[in-house]
Amino acid sequence: MKKAVVIGAGQTGRGYLPRFMFENGNYEITLVDKNKELIQLLQEDQAYCIHFYSKDRKPLYIHGIHAYLSDSEEAIQAIYEADYVFTSVGEQNLGDVARQLKAGLAGKEKKTIIMTAENGINPGRVLKQHMQEEGITAEYVISMTAVFCSTVKLDKTRLDILSMNEYYFPFDADAIDTMDFEGAIPIHDFEKFLKRKIYTYNALAGLISYCGYVKGFEVYGDAANDPDIAKTMDRLLEDLNPSLQDYFQITKEDEEEFAQRAMRKMKNRDILDFNIKNGRAPKRKLGPTERIMSPMKILMDHHRDYRIMEFVAAAALVYWQERQGLNNEPMLEKSPIETFCELNDLDMDSKIAQDVQYYYEQIMKNRDHVQVLDIIDSKPE
Numbered sequence: 001m002k003k004a005v006v007i008g009a010g011q012t013g014r015g016y017l018p019r020f021m022f023e024n025g026n027y028e029i030t031l032v033d034k035n036k037e038l039i040q041l042l043q044e045d046q047a048y049c050i051h052f053y054s055k056d057r058k059p060l061y062i063h064g065i066h067a068y069l070s071d072s073e074e075a076i077q078a079i080y081e082a083d084y085v086f087t088s089v090g091e092q093n094l095g096d097v098a099r100q101l102k103a104g105l106a107g108k109e110k111k112t113i114i115m116t117a118e119n120g121i122n123p124g125r126v127l128k129q130h131m132q133e134e135g136i137t138a139e140y141v142i143s144m145t146a147v148f149c150s151t152v153k154l155d156k157t158r159l160d161i162l163s164m165n166e167y168y169f170p171f172d173a174d175a176i177d178t179m180d181f182e183g184a185i186p187i188h189d190f191e192k193f194l195k196r197k198i199y200t201y202n203a204l205a206g207l208i209s210y211c212g213y214v215k216g217f218e219v220y221g222d223a224a225n226d227p228d229i230a231k232t233m234d235r236l237l238e239d240l241n242p243s244l245q246d247y248f249q250i251t252k253e254d255e256e257e258f259a260q261r262a263m264r265k266m267k268n269r270d271i272l273d274f275n276i277k278n279g280r281a282p283k284r285k286l287g288p289t290e291r292i293m294s295p296m297k298i299l300m301d302h303h304r305d306y307r308i309m310e311f312v313a314a315a316a317l318v319y320w321q322e323r324q325g326l327n328n329e330p331m332l333e334k335s336p337i338e339t340f341c342e343l344n345d346l347d348m349d350s351k352i353a354q355d356v357q358y359y360y361e362q363i364m365k366n367r368d369h370v371q372v373l374d375i376i377d378s379k380p381e
Contacts, residue, residue, distance in 0.1 A: 002027050004084040005075075005104075007097055009033035009042065009067065013088035015050055015151035015161030017117060020169060020181040022062050030066040030078040032100070041158050042067030048159035053150075053270045056165050070100060079104025084113050087127065091120040092284055098130035105138035112140045113176060117147050121198060121289050122191045124172065143175035144190050146197050150265070150273050164271060192248065199244055199298065200255075201262045202291035204233055207308070208266055209278035210315035214363050215370045220273035224266045232308055232372045233263065239304035240295060247298050282320040283330055286313060288344050296352070307376050310352060313340065314359035336360060355379070 004021050006013050009031040021027035033039055042048075047063035068075040079085060079101060087097050094116070105112060116123040124144040131140075149166035170193065171179050173186030187193045211232065212223025223229055237259055245255045265271065285291055296309035317336035324331045332339055337357045338348070346353050362375045 002083045003081050005030045005078050005082045006086045007032045008088035011151040012147055015163050016149050017086050032068055032070055032075045034070040039067050039069045050161045050163050052165045076103045080108050086115050088117045091118045091123045094127045095130045098134045102134040102136050108138045114140055115143045117145050121195050141175055143172040145171050150271050198291050199295045200259050203295045204262050206291040207312050209275045210312055210319055211372050212275040213279055213319050214315045220275055221269040228372050236308045243298050243302040243304050279319050282316045286316050286343055310355045311359045311376055313356045317360055318363050
């Protein structure tokens, strides 16, 4: 039997990744997390249930798992014995993972396959850099997967998850040859694949979550089906699809189907998700390689309309301004627009900065009745 450790036992870490190994039947699964309360519940119950949105399959009862607190002797030993280590912690926390791996891999002779399940253009490279900085000399290989599955904690339960019935497990085939999971799909040039996901799926997700937030929607599906937001997405794709088609050198049909698959998922009201959850970590998501700025730059380079992405940036800043200090969101030490400019190395008097500032002010001015397209279309030239 193979041994696998999942570092990060949150919604993806316990609601998505373990199901592939559990249903394979040939894996001993260990979950590791820094949340003491969560680990205590996992140790007490030693099981939880994954329910599915559309009720298109019976719930999956995950049992026989181990759970240990990060940096505990048991977690270090589990990593030492593991054939696979998966990460689901957020790319910004991979430095902490590297420090855990340094302890767990010390003196290990067997090669360890490490797989990141993080958003980012190349989280595997980020983790490798942290591991090199830690001086890890054990034999390992780093691969990546991308998560297209929505999962949320099921209210009024201790550990249960509500999830899409998604069995699409793309993996970096330039790092490892094969995976024995149902739905495992080998993908070459995985960085390109992740960029496509971020610039399409995540760009649309950012639009929905941040515009939905400033319009007062709690539920993600309600925001995606709001006529104003739906029209905004359609208008964005009129410019973004051909731009990405050229940027990635792919066919028109390929990019349009990729985008429409994202739209179908996001407008599916059976999938319960929340705008605050999807909007979290705005500092990262407003950065130069992420879902707002990178598509904006691609649109600019292709001489396409990028005003919608400027509005999304402004909405993300409103989210950050109002959510700072809550659920580990960092405090804003400067004004939102100054922070935005520092993140993206922009001058305060640049056109992008001025436009984002305008949209930010208009959102705040119309805080109780935001209409995205009206604000964009009424902006003076």
